[in-house]
Amino acid sequence: AAKRAPLVEEEELEGPAIESGELEGDEDAPDLPATAASELSPLVTVAPEEASLKVGERTRIVASLPGCVGYNVTDLRSSNSDIVKVDGDVQLLAVKPGTATITGKLLLEKGEKAFMTQITAYEPKLEAPNLPAHLGIDEALKLEAYVVGEADGVTPEWSVSDEKIAVIEDGKLIGKADGVVTVTAVHGEMKSQWPVAVGTAELPAAEDEEENEDDDDGFGLLTIIGGVIIIGGAAFFFLRRKRK
CATH class of the missing domain: 2.60.40.1080 (Immunoglobulin-like)
Structure with missing residues (x-):
């Protein structure tokens, strides 16, 4: 390595950077993980x-x-x-x-x-890491955003879907009344939106969660019906055996 790299002085090398066995293809030389x-x-x-x-x-x-x-x-x-x-x-x-x-x-x-x-x-897209799912009335939150893949934060144009529920003032989101509002950020050609519940309001359940709840209800009903059938069949078998 010292011969091929004139800028590296020999006395600075305590040992070979790559063992000679490795460069020469020695079969006994251990492979580095x-x-x-x-x-x-x-x-x-x-x-x-x-x-x-x-x-x-x-x-x-x-x-x-x-x-x-x-x-x-x-x-x-x-x-x-x-x-x-x-x-x-x-x-x-x-x-x-x-x-x-x-x-x-x-x-x-x-x-x-x-x-x-x-x-x-x-994929470059706008993200607002500190934007909560719920905001209290009169609570003020400083809005921050960044673009995925970029080191520095950005300052997009913010807006809300209903200023009776929440407003944006001096770069802060402020809750005003109970309800759900959509917060929108636009930076160049990028646009992102997030729902925020204000006051006593709650965000609607996601579609996947509703489907899971429906599946759970259906599974529970099938379990009950199956249990009734099994118990009924066992009782019928017992009574028939008792008559015999």
């Missing part, structure tokens, strides 16, 4: 150019090695191709939001090493 950080040695790393990738965009797997050591990346695989799929020899394509683990091999001049890394795919 693949890690989420993609580190093969203190001087060799393998990672995507972009760890967070917007849906529809591509990135490449690249390696950082000392000096001018040549390498190739091969055998790329994704743990979930529905989220991130392999698109070429070293390219990856984000398909839908989520996180996928990427594995592959780093081919050196006379050896190879397995590696593992992660890529997170996302």
Whole structure:
């Protein structure tokens, strides 16, 4: 490593960055385990150019090695191709939001090493992390928003569906009366909405929850009917046996 990287002084290296057995392809040399950080040695790393990738965009797997050591990346695989799929020899394509683990091999001049890394795919959208599902009357809440995939927060245009129930003043949402209001945020072409219950009002149950309740009621009714049939059948069998 010192010969191929003139900028690294020999006395600073307490030991070889990559054991000679690894580069020479020695069968007895132990394989380094693949890690989420993609580190093969203190001087060799393998990672995507972009760890967070917007849906529809591509990135490449690249390696950082000392000096001018040549390498190739091969055998790329994704743990979930529905989220991130392999698109070429070293390219990856984000398909839908989520996180996928990427594995592959780093081919050196006379050896190879397995590696593992992660890529997170996302869709840019407005989020309001501190917006509650319920707000008290006369309670004031400072509105905050950010765009998924961006480091800094944003200041969108806020509005409410009914100012008799809640209003927005000086960047704060203030409850005024009992009821449910829809809070809307618009930033560029992005738009997001959230329902908020004010005062004694409650948010309506989600459709999935209502369906689950209906299923539970139906299951309970079937259980009762089944129990009655079983008990009735047992009683009939007992009386018939008693007559005999």
